[in-house]
Amino acid sequence: MMTLSPLLLALDFGGTKLTAAVAHPGRRTWLAHRRVFLPSGVDGRYEYDTMLDLGRDLIEEVDQPAAAVGVSFGGPVYAPAGLVRRSFHAPGWENTPLAEWLQAELNAPVVIDNDANAAALGEFRFGAGQGCQHVLYVTISTGIGGGWILNGRPYAGADGLAGEIGHLVVQPGGFLCPCGKRGCLEAEASGPAMVQRARLYLAKKKGKARSGHSSRARRLLELAEGDPDKITAQMISEAAAGGDKLSQKVIREAAERLGLGLSGAITLMNPDQVILGGGVTKSGELWWQIVRETTRAQTHSEISVEIVPAALGDDAPLWGAAALAEDVIR
Ligand SMILES: [Zn+2]
CATH class of the missing domain: 3.30.420.40 (ATPase, nucleotide binding domain)
Known part of the structure:
Protein backbone atom coordinates (compact mmCIF):
# COMPACT_ATOMS: atom_id res chain seq x y z
CA MET A 1 0.00 0.00 0.00
CA MET A 2 1.26 3.47 -0.90
CA THR A 3 1.90 5.79 2.06
CA LEU A 4 0.37 9.24 1.67
CA SER A 5 2.45 12.30 2.44
CA PRO A 6 1.00 13.83 5.65
CA LEU A 7 -1.51 16.63 5.21
CA LEU A 8 -0.92 20.09 6.69
CA LEU A 9 -3.91 22.32 7.39
CA ALA A 10 -3.16 26.07 7.51
CA LEU A 11 -5.69 28.56 8.93
CA ASP A 12 -5.46 32.37 8.82
CA PHE A 13 -7.85 34.47 10.93
CA GLY A 14 -7.45 37.90 9.27
CA GLY A 15 -9.20 41.17 10.00
CA THR A 16 -11.57 41.04 7.05
CA LYS A 17 -11.33 37.44 5.89
CA LEU A 18 -10.79 33.85 6.93
CA THR A 19 -8.52 31.66 4.81
CA ALA A 20 -7.82 27.94 5.01
CA ALA A 21 -5.58 25.81 2.84
CA VAL A 22 -4.01 22.36 2.75
CA ALA A 23 -0.57 21.34 1.53
CA HIS A 24 1.93 18.52 1.76
CA PRO A 25 5.22 19.20 3.61
CA GLY A 26 8.00 20.63 1.47
CA ARG A 27 5.61 21.73 -1.27
CA ARG A 28 5.24 25.34 -2.42
CA THR A 29 1.72 25.01 -3.76
CA TRP A 30 -1.63 24.49 -2.06
CA LEU A 31 -3.57 21.29 -2.70
CA ALA A 32 -6.76 23.22 -2.02
CA HIS A 33 -7.58 26.70 -0.75
CA ARG A 34 -10.73 28.42 0.63
CA ARG A 35 -11.38 32.05 1.53
CA VAL A 36 -14.41 33.71 3.10
CA PHE A 37 -14.85 37.46 3.52
CA LEU A 38 -16.34 38.37 6.89
CA PRO A 39 -19.53 40.39 7.15
CA SER A 40 -19.14 43.35 9.52
CA GLY A 41 -20.19 42.99 13.14
CA VAL A 42 -19.48 39.27 13.55
CA ASP A 43 -18.08 37.83 16.79
CA GLY A 44 -15.46 35.28 17.72
CA ARG A 45 -17.89 32.36 17.78
CA TYR A 46 -18.99 33.10 14.22
CA GLU A 47 -15.38 33.32 13.04
CA TYR A 48 -14.44 30.09 14.81
CA ASP A 49 -17.42 28.13 13.46
CA THR A 50 -16.89 29.44 9.92
CA MET A 51 -13.19 28.58 9.98
CA LEU A 52 -13.90 25.10 11.31
CA ASP A 53 -16.31 24.53 8.41
CA LEU A 54 -13.66 25.70 5.92
CA GLY A 55 -11.10 23.31 7.40
CA ARG A 56 -13.48 20.37 7.40
CA ASP A 57 -14.54 21.08 3.81
CA LEU A 58 -10.90 21.00 2.69
CA ILE A 59 -10.16 17.75 4.54
CA GLU A 60 -13.23 16.21 2.93
CA GLU A 61 -12.24 17.53 -0.50
CA VAL A 62 -8.76 16.00 -0.46
CA ASP A 63 -10.06 12.94 1.41
CA GLN A 64 -7.22 12.82 3.94
CA PRO A 65 -7.19 13.79 7.65
CA ALA A 66 -4.91 16.63 8.76
CA ALA A 67 -1.68 15.42 10.39
CA ALA A 68 -1.07 18.85 11.92
CA VAL A 69 -2.76 22.25 11.99
CA GLY A 70 -1.05 25.66 11.97
CA VAL A 71 -2.95 28.84 12.79
CA SER A 72 -2.16 32.50 12.15
CA PHE A 73 -4.29 34.83 14.28
CA GLY A 74 -4.81 38.59 13.82
CA GLY A 75 -4.28 39.62 17.42
CA PRO A 76 -2.18 38.89 20.50
CA VAL A 77 -1.83 35.21 21.36
CA TYR A 78 0.10 33.26 23.96
CA ALA A 79 1.55 30.68 21.61
CA PRO A 80 3.01 28.14 24.10
CA ALA A 81 -0.47 27.63 25.61
CA GLY A 82 -2.32 27.89 22.28
CA LEU A 83 -4.30 30.77 23.75
CA VAL A 84 -5.81 33.76 21.94
CA ARG A 85 -5.61 36.78 24.25
CA ARG A 86 -8.00 38.89 22.16
CA SER A 87 -8.80 39.89 18.60
CA PHE A 88 -8.20 43.33 17.08
CA HIS A 89 -11.22 42.81 14.84
CA ALA A 90 -14.02 40.93 16.59
CA PRO A 91 -15.39 40.70 20.16
CA GLY A 92 -15.66 37.41 22.03
CA TRP A 93 -12.13 36.08 21.47
CA GLU A 94 -10.80 37.01 24.93
CA ASN A 95 -8.69 34.19 26.44
CA THR A 96 -9.93 31.54 24.01
CA PRO A 97 -8.07 28.19 24.12
CA LEU A 98 -8.12 28.06 20.32
CA ALA A 99 -5.51 25.31 19.90
CA GLU A 100 -7.31 23.04 22.38
CA TRP A 101 -10.70 23.58 20.70
CA LEU A 102 -9.37 22.91 17.19
CA GLN A 103 -7.40 19.90 18.40
CA ALA A 104 -10.56 18.34 19.84
CA GLU A 105 -12.51 18.96 16.60
CA LEU A 106 -9.85 18.03 14.05
CA ASN A 107 -8.07 15.32 16.02
CA ALA A 108 -4.58 16.63 15.19
CA PRO A 109 -1.93 18.70 16.96
CA VAL A 110 -2.49 22.47 16.61
CA VAL A 111 0.06 25.29 16.83
CA ILE A 112 -0.94 28.95 16.82
CA ASP A 113 0.89 32.28 16.55
CA ASN A 114 0.03 35.91 15.82
CA ASP A 115 -0.15 37.00 12.20
CA ALA A 116 3.10 39.00 12.19
CA ASN A 117 5.15 36.12 13.61
CA ALA A 118 3.42 33.71 11.23
CA ALA A 119 4.11 35.99 8.25
CA ALA A 120 7.77 36.26 9.29
CA LEU A 121 8.01 32.47 9.32
CA GLY A 122 6.15 32.20 6.00
CA GLU A 123 8.47 34.66 4.25
CA PHE A 124 11.52 32.99 5.79
CA ARG A 125 10.53 29.46 4.78
CA PHE A 126 8.74 30.07 1.47
CA GLY A 127 9.27 33.71 0.38
CA ALA A 128 11.78 36.58 0.34
CA GLY A 129 13.77 35.31 3.34
CA GLN A 130 14.77 31.92 1.93
CA GLY A 131 18.48 31.28 2.48
CA CYS A 132 18.81 33.88 5.28
CA GLN A 133 19.50 33.15 8.96
CA HIS A 134 18.44 36.34 10.76
CA ALA A 311 7.26 37.98 -1.74
CA LEU A 312 4.12 36.23 -0.53
CA GLY A 313 1.77 39.23 -0.21
CA ASP A 314 -1.45 38.57 1.68
CA ASP A 315 -0.65 34.85 1.81
CA ALA A 316 2.41 35.24 4.05
CA PRO A 317 0.55 34.47 7.33
CA LEU A 318 -1.14 31.45 5.71
CA TRP A 319 2.22 30.07 4.54
CA GLY A 320 3.54 30.74 8.02
CA ALA A 321 0.68 28.69 9.44
CA ALA A 322 1.66 25.87 7.07
CA ALA A 323 5.25 26.13 8.32
CA LEU A 324 4.05 25.95 11.95
CA ALA A 325 2.17 22.75 11.11
CA GLU A 326 5.14 21.38 9.17
CA ASP A 327 7.40 21.84 12.20
CA VAL A 328 5.04 19.78 14.38
CA ILE A 329 5.40 16.61 12.32
CA ARG A 330 9.07 17.02 11.44
ZN1 LIG B 1 1.76 52.05 20.42
Whole structure:
Protein backbone atom coordinates (compact mmCIF):
# COMPACT_ATOMS: atom_id res chain seq x y z
CA MET A 1 0.00 0.00 0.00
CA MET A 2 1.26 3.47 -0.90
CA THR A 3 1.90 5.79 2.06
CA LEU A 4 0.37 9.24 1.67
CA SER A 5 2.45 12.30 2.44
CA PRO A 6 1.00 13.83 5.65
CA LEU A 7 -1.51 16.63 5.21
CA LEU A 8 -0.92 20.09 6.69
CA LEU A 9 -3.91 22.32 7.39
CA ALA A 10 -3.16 26.07 7.51
CA LEU A 11 -5.69 28.56 8.93
CA ASP A 12 -5.46 32.37 8.82
CA PHE A 13 -7.85 34.47 10.93
CA GLY A 14 -7.45 37.90 9.27
CA GLY A 15 -9.20 41.17 10.00
CA THR A 16 -11.57 41.04 7.05
CA LYS A 17 -11.33 37.44 5.89
CA LEU A 18 -10.79 33.85 6.93
CA THR A 19 -8.52 31.66 4.81
CA ALA A 20 -7.82 27.94 5.01
CA ALA A 21 -5.58 25.81 2.84
CA VAL A 22 -4.01 22.36 2.75
CA ALA A 23 -0.57 21.34 1.53
CA HIS A 24 1.93 18.52 1.76
CA PRO A 25 5.22 19.20 3.61
CA GLY A 26 8.00 20.63 1.47
CA ARG A 27 5.61 21.73 -1.27
CA ARG A 28 5.24 25.34 -2.42
CA THR A 29 1.72 25.01 -3.76
CA TRP A 30 -1.63 24.49 -2.06
CA LEU A 31 -3.57 21.29 -2.70
CA ALA A 32 -6.76 23.22 -2.02
CA HIS A 33 -7.58 26.70 -0.75
CA ARG A 34 -10.73 28.42 0.63
CA ARG A 35 -11.38 32.05 1.53
CA VAL A 36 -14.41 33.71 3.10
CA PHE A 37 -14.85 37.46 3.52
CA LEU A 38 -16.34 38.37 6.89
CA PRO A 39 -19.53 40.39 7.15
CA SER A 40 -19.14 43.35 9.52
CA GLY A 41 -20.19 42.99 13.14
CA VAL A 42 -19.48 39.27 13.55
CA ASP A 43 -18.08 37.83 16.79
CA GLY A 44 -15.46 35.28 17.72
CA ARG A 45 -17.89 32.36 17.78
CA TYR A 46 -18.99 33.10 14.22
CA GLU A 47 -15.38 33.32 13.04
CA TYR A 48 -14.44 30.09 14.81
CA ASP A 49 -17.42 28.13 13.46
CA THR A 50 -16.89 29.44 9.92
CA MET A 51 -13.19 28.58 9.98
CA LEU A 52 -13.90 25.10 11.31
CA ASP A 53 -16.31 24.53 8.41
CA LEU A 54 -13.66 25.70 5.92
CA GLY A 55 -11.10 23.31 7.40
CA ARG A 56 -13.48 20.37 7.40
CA ASP A 57 -14.54 21.08 3.81
CA LEU A 58 -10.90 21.00 2.69
CA ILE A 59 -10.16 17.75 4.54
CA GLU A 60 -13.23 16.21 2.93
CA GLU A 61 -12.24 17.53 -0.50
CA VAL A 62 -8.76 16.00 -0.46
CA ASP A 63 -10.06 12.94 1.41
CA GLN A 64 -7.22 12.82 3.94
CA PRO A 65 -7.19 13.79 7.65
CA ALA A 66 -4.91 16.63 8.76
CA ALA A 67 -1.68 15.42 10.39
CA ALA A 68 -1.07 18.85 11.92
CA VAL A 69 -2.76 22.25 11.99
CA GLY A 70 -1.05 25.66 11.97
CA VAL A 71 -2.95 28.84 12.79
CA SER A 72 -2.16 32.50 12.15
CA PHE A 73 -4.29 34.83 14.28
CA GLY A 74 -4.81 38.59 13.82
CA GLY A 75 -4.28 39.62 17.42
CA PRO A 76 -2.18 38.89 20.50
CA VAL A 77 -1.83 35.21 21.36
CA TYR A 78 0.10 33.26 23.96
CA ALA A 79 1.55 30.68 21.61
CA PRO A 80 3.01 28.14 24.10
CA ALA A 81 -0.47 27.63 25.61
CA GLY A 82 -2.32 27.89 22.28
CA LEU A 83 -4.30 30.77 23.75
CA VAL A 84 -5.81 33.76 21.94
CA ARG A 85 -5.61 36.78 24.25
CA ARG A 86 -8.00 38.89 22.16
CA SER A 87 -8.80 39.89 18.60
CA PHE A 88 -8.20 43.33 17.08
CA HIS A 89 -11.22 42.81 14.84
CA ALA A 90 -14.02 40.93 16.59
CA PRO A 91 -15.39 40.70 20.16
CA GLY A 92 -15.66 37.41 22.03
CA TRP A 93 -12.13 36.08 21.47
CA GLU A 94 -10.80 37.01 24.93
CA ASN A 95 -8.69 34.19 26.44
CA THR A 96 -9.93 31.54 24.01
CA PRO A 97 -8.07 28.19 24.12
CA LEU A 98 -8.12 28.06 20.32
CA ALA A 99 -5.51 25.31 19.90
CA GLU A 100 -7.31 23.04 22.38
CA TRP A 101 -10.70 23.58 20.70
CA LEU A 102 -9.37 22.91 17.19
CA GLN A 103 -7.40 19.90 18.40
CA ALA A 104 -10.56 18.34 19.84
CA GLU A 105 -12.51 18.96 16.60
CA LEU A 106 -9.85 18.03 14.05
CA ASN A 107 -8.07 15.32 16.02
CA ALA A 108 -4.58 16.63 15.19
CA PRO A 109 -1.93 18.70 16.96
CA VAL A 110 -2.49 22.47 16.61
CA VAL A 111 0.06 25.29 16.83
CA ILE A 112 -0.94 28.95 16.82
CA ASP A 113 0.89 32.28 16.55
CA ASN A 114 0.03 35.91 15.82
CA ASP A 115 -0.15 37.00 12.20
CA ALA A 116 3.10 39.00 12.19
CA ASN A 117 5.15 36.12 13.61
CA ALA A 118 3.42 33.71 11.23
CA ALA A 119 4.11 35.99 8.25
CA ALA A 120 7.77 36.26 9.29
CA LEU A 121 8.01 32.47 9.32
CA GLY A 122 6.15 32.20 6.00
CA GLU A 123 8.47 34.66 4.25
CA PHE A 124 11.52 32.99 5.79
CA ARG A 125 10.53 29.46 4.78
CA PHE A 126 8.74 30.07 1.47
CA GLY A 127 9.27 33.71 0.38
CA ALA A 128 11.78 36.58 0.34
CA GLY A 129 13.77 35.31 3.34
CA GLN A 130 14.77 31.92 1.93
CA GLY A 131 18.48 31.28 2.48
CA CYS A 132 18.81 33.88 5.28
CA GLN A 133 19.50 33.15 8.96
CA HIS A 134 18.44 36.34 10.76
CA VAL A 135 15.33 38.04 9.42
CA LEU A 136 13.15 40.89 10.65
CA TYR A 137 9.74 40.94 8.98
CA VAL A 138 7.65 44.11 9.32
CA THR A 139 4.13 44.60 8.04
CA ILE A 140 2.98 48.19 7.50
CA SER A 141 -0.74 48.59 6.82
CA THR A 142 -3.55 49.82 9.10
CA GLY A 143 -1.20 48.87 11.94
CA ILE A 144 2.48 47.99 12.13
CA GLY A 145 3.64 44.59 13.38
CA GLY A 146 6.71 42.47 13.06
CA GLY A 147 8.38 39.18 13.78
CA TRP A 148 11.92 37.83 14.13
CA ILE A 149 13.69 34.79 12.77
CA LEU A 150 17.02 34.37 14.57
CA ASN A 151 19.49 31.58 13.84
CA GLY A 152 16.92 30.18 11.44
CA ARG A 153 14.18 29.88 14.07
CA PRO A 154 11.25 32.08 15.14
CA TYR A 155 12.13 34.21 18.15
CA ALA A 156 9.15 35.16 20.33
CA GLY A 157 10.69 36.70 23.44
CA ALA A 158 9.63 36.23 27.08
CA ASP A 159 6.03 37.35 26.55
CA GLY A 160 5.72 36.35 22.90
CA LEU A 161 5.97 40.04 21.99
CA ALA A 162 9.38 40.23 20.32
CA GLY A 163 9.24 42.09 17.02
CA GLU A 164 6.46 44.50 18.09
CA ILE A 165 8.25 47.32 16.33
CA GLY A 166 4.96 49.19 15.84
CA HIS A 167 5.12 50.30 19.47
CA LEU A 168 8.66 51.58 19.41
CA VAL A 169 8.50 55.34 20.08
CA VAL A 170 10.01 57.23 17.13
CA GLN A 171 8.50 60.66 17.81
CA PRO A 172 8.23 61.58 21.50
CA GLY A 173 4.95 63.46 22.07
CA GLY A 174 3.75 62.52 18.57
CA PHE A 175 0.40 61.14 17.44
CA LEU A 176 -1.61 59.04 19.92
CA CYS A 177 -1.28 55.28 19.36
CA PRO A 178 -4.10 52.75 19.93
CA CYS A 179 -1.84 51.28 22.66
CA GLY A 180 -2.13 54.52 24.68
CA LYS A 181 1.38 55.87 24.12
CA ARG A 182 2.32 58.80 21.89
CA GLY A 183 4.63 58.75 18.89
CA CYS A 184 4.76 54.96 18.39
CA LEU A 185 5.87 53.89 14.93
CA GLU A 186 2.34 52.61 14.28
CA ALA A 187 0.89 56.05 15.10
CA GLU A 188 3.47 57.80 12.90
CA ALA A 189 3.99 55.62 9.83
CA SER A 190 0.95 53.35 9.28
CA GLY A 191 -1.68 54.00 6.57
CA PRO A 192 -4.08 55.75 8.98
CA ALA A 193 -1.15 57.82 10.34
CA MET A 194 -0.42 59.10 6.82
CA VAL A 195 -4.08 60.03 6.36
CA GLN A 196 -4.14 61.81 9.72
CA ARG A 197 -1.02 63.79 8.83
CA ALA A 198 -2.41 64.79 5.42
CA ARG A 199 -5.64 66.06 7.01
CA LEU A 200 -3.68 67.94 9.66
CA TYR A 201 -1.55 69.73 7.03
CA LEU A 202 -4.62 70.56 4.97
CA ALA A 203 -6.37 72.01 8.02
CA LYS A 204 -3.28 74.09 8.93
CA LYS A 205 -2.99 75.48 5.43
CA LYS A 206 -6.67 76.27 5.33
CA GLY A 207 -6.25 78.25 8.54
CA LYS A 208 -3.46 80.33 7.00
CA ALA A 209 -5.03 81.18 3.68
CA ARG A 210 -8.33 80.37 2.10
CA SER A 211 -6.81 79.01 -1.08
CA GLY A 212 -3.45 78.17 0.46
CA HIS A 213 -3.48 74.40 -0.09
CA SER A 214 -4.93 74.46 -3.56
CA SER A 215 -1.66 74.23 -5.47
CA ARG A 216 0.39 71.95 -3.17
CA ALA A 217 -2.43 69.46 -2.59
CA ARG A 218 -4.51 69.89 -5.71
CA ARG A 219 -4.17 66.30 -6.92
CA LEU A 220 -4.93 64.82 -3.50
CA LEU A 221 -8.03 66.96 -3.06
CA GLU A 222 -9.21 66.04 -6.57
CA LEU A 223 -8.95 62.35 -5.70
CA ALA A 224 -10.82 62.95 -2.43
CA GLU A 225 -13.49 64.97 -4.25
CA GLY A 226 -12.52 68.02 -2.23
CA ASP A 227 -13.34 66.38 1.10
CA PRO A 228 -10.36 65.73 3.44
CA ASP A 229 -12.49 63.15 5.30
CA LYS A 230 -12.46 60.99 2.16
CA ILE A 231 -8.66 60.84 1.92
CA THR A 232 -7.16 57.34 2.00
CA ALA A 233 -3.54 56.18 2.15
CA GLN A 234 -3.86 54.94 -1.46
CA MET A 235 -4.94 58.40 -2.60
CA ILE A 236 -1.88 59.92 -0.91
CA SER A 237 0.39 57.48 -2.80
CA GLU A 238 -1.36 58.14 -6.09
CA ALA A 239 -1.26 61.92 -5.62
CA ALA A 240 2.42 61.81 -4.61
CA ALA A 241 3.27 59.86 -7.77
CA GLY A 242 1.42 62.53 -9.75
CA GLY A 243 3.56 65.32 -8.25
CA ASP A 244 1.33 66.43 -5.36
CA LYS A 245 3.74 68.20 -2.97
CA LEU A 246 1.75 67.80 0.22
CA SER A 247 1.32 64.06 -0.41
CA GLN A 248 5.05 63.68 -1.08
CA LYS A 249 5.79 65.44 2.22
CA VAL A 250 3.43 63.06 4.06
CA ILE A 251 5.05 60.01 2.46
CA ARG A 252 8.54 61.32 3.16
CA GLU A 253 7.81 61.89 6.85
CA ALA A 254 6.13 58.50 7.35
CA ALA A 255 9.03 56.74 5.56
CA GLU A 256 11.62 58.64 7.64
CA ARG A 257 10.00 57.54 10.88
CA LEU A 258 9.84 53.94 9.68
CA GLY A 259 13.52 54.13 8.73
CA LEU A 260 14.33 55.42 12.21
CA GLY A 261 12.47 52.50 13.83
CA LEU A 262 14.09 49.95 11.51
CA SER A 263 17.57 51.32 12.15
CA GLY A 264 17.11 50.82 15.90
CA ALA A 265 16.09 47.20 15.42
CA ILE A 266 18.87 46.57 12.89
CA THR A 267 21.60 48.15 15.01
CA LEU A 268 20.50 46.09 17.99
CA MET A 269 20.09 42.70 16.31
CA ASN A 270 22.15 42.78 13.08
CA PRO A 271 19.76 40.81 10.82
CA ASP A 272 20.95 39.87 7.33
CA GLN A 273 17.59 40.84 5.89
CA VAL A 274 14.60 43.06 6.63
CA ILE A 275 11.43 42.15 4.74
CA LEU A 276 8.69 44.78 4.45
CA GLY A 277 5.10 43.77 3.68
CA GLY A 278 1.59 45.26 3.97
CA GLY A 279 -0.41 47.78 1.96
CA VAL A 280 1.77 50.83 2.75
CA THR A 281 4.75 49.18 0.99
CA LYS A 282 2.81 49.85 -2.24
CA SER A 283 3.22 53.60 -1.65
CA GLY A 284 5.68 53.90 -4.52
CA GLU A 285 9.37 54.52 -5.24
CA LEU A 286 9.68 57.66 -3.10
CA TRP A 287 8.56 55.73 0.01
CA TRP A 288 11.07 52.89 -0.59
CA GLN A 289 13.87 55.33 -1.35
CA ILE A 290 13.34 57.34 1.87
CA VAL A 291 12.93 54.19 3.99
CA ARG A 292 16.22 52.78 2.65
CA GLU A 293 18.10 56.10 2.88
CA THR A 294 16.96 56.88 6.42
CA THR A 295 17.62 53.36 7.64
CA ARG A 296 21.11 53.39 6.12
CA ALA A 297 21.93 56.82 7.55
CA GLN A 298 20.79 55.90 11.08
CA THR A 299 22.25 52.37 11.25
CA HIS A 300 25.73 51.47 12.50
CA SER A 301 27.96 51.97 9.46
CA GLU A 302 29.59 48.53 9.56
CA ILE A 303 26.27 46.71 9.46
CA SER A 304 25.22 45.48 6.04
CA VAL A 305 21.55 44.69 5.65
CA GLU A 306 19.17 44.20 2.77
CA ILE A 307 15.71 45.78 2.89
CA VAL A 308 13.44 43.92 0.50
CA PRO A 309 9.72 43.70 -0.31
CA ALA A 310 7.75 40.68 0.90
CA ALA A 311 7.26 37.98 -1.74
CA LEU A 312 4.12 36.23 -0.53
CA GLY A 313 1.77 39.23 -0.21
CA ASP A 314 -1.45 38.57 1.68
CA ASP A 315 -0.65 34.85 1.81
CA ALA A 316 2.41 35.24 4.05
CA PRO A 317 0.55 34.47 7.33
CA LEU A 318 -1.14 31.45 5.71
CA TRP A 319 2.22 30.07 4.54
CA GLY A 320 3.54 30.74 8.02
CA ALA A 321 0.68 28.69 9.44
CA ALA A 322 1.66 25.87 7.07
CA ALA A 323 5.25 26.13 8.32
CA LEU A 324 4.05 25.95 11.95
CA ALA A 325 2.17 22.75 11.11
CA GLU A 326 5.14 21.38 9.17
CA ASP A 327 7.40 21.84 12.20
CA VAL A 328 5.04 19.78 14.38
CA ILE A 329 5.40 16.61 12.32
CA ARG A 330 9.07 17.02 11.44
ZN1 LIG B 1 1.76 52.05 20.42
